[in-house]
Amino acid sequence: RPMGEGKWYYHYQPTDWTIGNYQLGTEDEFKAMCDEADKFGIKIIVDVVPNHTTTSAGAVSENLINAVGGEDKLYHKNGKKDITNYSNRLECTTGAMGGLPDVNTENPDFQNYFIKYLNQCIADGADGFRYDTAKHIALSDDPQEDSSLKNNFWESVTTKIDKADSIFNYGEVLQGDNDRVADYIKAIGHTTASSYGSALRSSLSTGKLNAENLSDL
Secondary structure, eight states: OOSSSOOGGGGGSOSOOOSOBTTTBOHHHHHHHHHHHHHTTOOOEEEEOOSBOOSOGGGSOHHHHHHHTSHHHHBOTTTTSBOOOTTOHHHHHHSBBTTBOBBOTTOHHHHHHHHHHHHHHHHHTOOEEEETTGGGSOOTTSOOSOTTSOSOHHHHHHHSSTTGGGOEEEEOOOOSTTOOHHHHHHHHSOBOOHHHHHHHHHHHHHTOOOGGGGOOO
């Protein structure tokens, strides 16, 4: 249960990418948790949210804004315009999801800032990362908003981090229009599969465990 006032969804509306906050605790407490988990062979997976920030512009860290080259470089050009057509990959990967401004994850300065955060998590004892809203971050062959920038976020965060060969990564991919699950698995290593998970839960809750109901992963 989070400490202090606030709701669980606050953690999915980032103001910065640093370790520790008033709800989850300090970086020292995170280190202590990782050390204790190691004693029991428990792996720590950090839930990370690089796709968007909070809607509260004044709450976004000045350090972050400065590091990426200014607010206009932090977000996609249409990053504050809500997605209306999820089957349009450019809109899906550059538009605001639920009103949350979409971060320009192709900006190399942002990537460097975010990877520094990942590396600090790893240094403190993290064993892997779960990427929230992964479907909204472009794959290498997706349409580009800016031809001068590469769609290389996934390549960067899976290969340029410390201990890359031993870090477990997976992405949240909500299945539906243009979800490209197989391509995200190739890019990240692993993903969730929301429709399959729903089918599995339904089978368990009803007791209908016929394999035919679960064959189409």
